[in-house]
Amino acid sequence: MSKPSPARYRTTxxxxxxASLCKRGSLLIRLDKNMTWFAQHxxxxxxxxxxxxxxxxxxxTIKVLFKLPLRQTTEMVASLLKMAGLAGR
Structure with missing residues (x-):
């Protein structure tokens, strides 16, 4: 038995x-500026x-989503906080 020929789609x-290909690579992570990062004593x-x-x-959550080791996760979160302007608070 032979395989059926794959369907051909033409882009019009x-x-x-x-634009849809460019959007596929975008990533949006929203950080709440009111979130408490440091624990209360x-x-x-x-x-x-x-x-x-x-x-x-x-x-x-970031670690699991991107399948990162812990050190890379901490650096990624630190860079996200720096970009959001939340670093050093």
Missing amino acids: NWSSYT DGGPGRPAVFSDAAIQFCL
Whole structure:
């Protein structure tokens, strides 16, 4: 048995096709400027937490989405914070 020939599609609107290819590579990550990045001191014994649970969850989400090791994830999040103007707060 022979395979059926693949369907051929002809592009008629090249400007729309090119724009859709460009959009496919774009990435938008929105950061909430009101998000608490540093943890509040709870007053309990032991070493206090440095980062909030929301910040840790954001970093782990980036790690899983892009399949990055931890060091690359921290650098990526640091660059995202720098671009958003949230670094150093």
